[in-house]
Amino acid sequence: MSDHKLQVFDSKAMPWKESLLPALGKTIFVKPFVEDPETGVTVRMAKYPAGFMNTWHTHPCAHGIYVLEGTLVTHEGSFGPGNFVWFPEGMRMQHGATQTEDVTVLFITNKKFEIWHEKPAA
Secondary structure (H helix, E strand, O other): OOOOOOOOOOOOOOOOEEEEEOOOOEEEEEEEEEEOOOOOOEEEEEEEOOOOEOOOEEOOOOEEEEEEEOOEEEOOEEEOOOOEEEEOOOOOEOEEOOOOOOEEEEEEEOOOOOOEEOOOOO
């Protein structure tokens, strides 16, 4: 980040932006804070609607998810508010919300974010 200015984001005043996941045909909601063009580091709030589950996928970056509200459901368990879940680069994973409530998280990557969904078996 070459801009040496303090940045403040009022998440309560920011509107949610729809973010379509084309591979799934589903929408999540985000409030983008930082996307550093030099390092690729990304920080944003994300909301997975009730019943949303990301299919099996990997990322070419590590990322952390801090649960703010609701319950984050992953392939290795469920985690409520105050939990920070770290996914190593390249890990095969699933995550999303419970069937009955949205989950709101702080999402942080260590470099450029990409998502590679597995293709369903034929």
